[in-house]
Amino acid sequence: MAWLTEILKAVLLTLVLFTYLAVVTAMFGVYLERKISGWIQARLGPKHVGPQGLLQTIADTVKLLQKEHITPRQADVLIFNAAPIMVAVAGLLDWVVIPFGRLGDRVLVVRDINIGVLYFSAMASLTVIGILAGGWASNNKYALLGGLRAASQMVSYEIPLALGILWVAMVAGTLSTVGIVEAQRGLWFIFSVPPFGVLAAVTFLTAATAEVNRVPFDLPEAESELVAGYFAEYTGMRFALFQLGEYAEAFAMAALAAIMFLGGWLEPNLPAWLWLTLGIAGVFVVVLLVVSGAARELILQPILILLALSTALCVIMFFGVQAGRSPVLPSPVWFFTKMFALVFFLIWMRWTYPRLRLDQLLNLSWKVLLPAGLLNLLITGFLITVAR
């Protein structure tokens, strides 16, 4: 009955992964997005439901669950109903190859397959079919325009994305995500073959931002032109499934960037004095902010919180390294720290930059990112071959 246990295991892991996506990426992601956007625009963000508005997205989810499903009269019902599920499932499948860390000898990953990152980009490319189908089936001109924009954008940005992934695969010598993390034990890939690691990381992150349709590349859902783009006709939970798929994919891109360029779950291998210096500098700035009274300013409070958190991390690391423990913190802590740092970066970008025009968007992909990615691949390959 080996196949029965395999199927049971698959079902259980799917449930765990889906719960993780719904709670961490969708609910917590939306909360973070609203809080950080509030901070950047000098507002408070959600505040009334629960402490600091933490339960706001749970209340929103309950509201969305109760809403009526509306299907437009002239819509293609079958495709209309299938499209959100396709987007959500594609977002879920991305996470199959993401390793969260290490527990003893086991790597915390659903499946470590030998084509890991190829699988990831294949699954990420499936989202666009759901988006296009949903936009077409709604029988609404705004939705159709949004779907078409999404298709042209995602097809053209898949190439720089794949070039970024190829660079990592070439340097690591493997496509497996676990293998890529293990290959970074000495040096993170963002610092290897300088400055080409940084270039590859920038190419990948830009293409990833465009691939998940976030500002400054959010033309498919440009509110001011297209109402809401491809999901303009969707209500209640179907709308929520689109959002879930989008956030799942945005977080998956951040997680993959952390795995490919920032060493995944590996701990940064710095000497104790550097941790101490960073910790003392952090404490100094925090004390300065509190003493000068600037901490009461609304706009500085999040900075204070982030600083205090990273200072605490530095101090813990200093004492850990002094005590001689080799991995000081459990590995998932590092994975989530890196992933949320990148998620913060994505949200920061979203609320800072204005939207591009469609021709600028396509020019950036075909005339800047594609040649840069190709040259990067060529030069790095040459350098690696020469060094060998």
Place this chain on the structure above:
Amino acid sequence: MGELAAFIILSCVTLIPAVVVVTSGNIVRSALSLVPTFLGVTGLYILLHAEFVAGIQILIYAGAITVLLLFVIMLTAGGTGTRIRQVNEQVPLGAMAAVWLGFLILLVIFRTPWQSAATAAPQYNIASVGTAFLTDYVLIFEVTSLVLLVSLIGAIIIARREE
């Protein structure tokens, strides 16, 4: 036993939407039905332990070719594509060709003396695929690249002429 069950399920996943592709009156539905067909073929590749081909199959066929098809339909057919009906006036001819082809394939399958390999299958990984491309099959590989390049240049020239 498990392999047979998987094969039957994957064949159904491949063939039922394939029938929809050729019989549906709505051209967008036909194009979208290609997605499960491609995914079923991917499953068959995985059943044959050809993971790399499976990944490429999803990336190219399901992720790019279908999108391209839908894109073309939606851009040419007066917006949404619902107005073009897929008409097929050559059903008898097509059925005859299909039956003939099926007969030929069955003939080949039953006439070939299949031998089950005594040794294990050769090591299959991406590195060996790449090595084969650049050593034994380098000419075919380069000619294919050249064909793609020519079609790319042709597309650009056609697009330029309209300006």
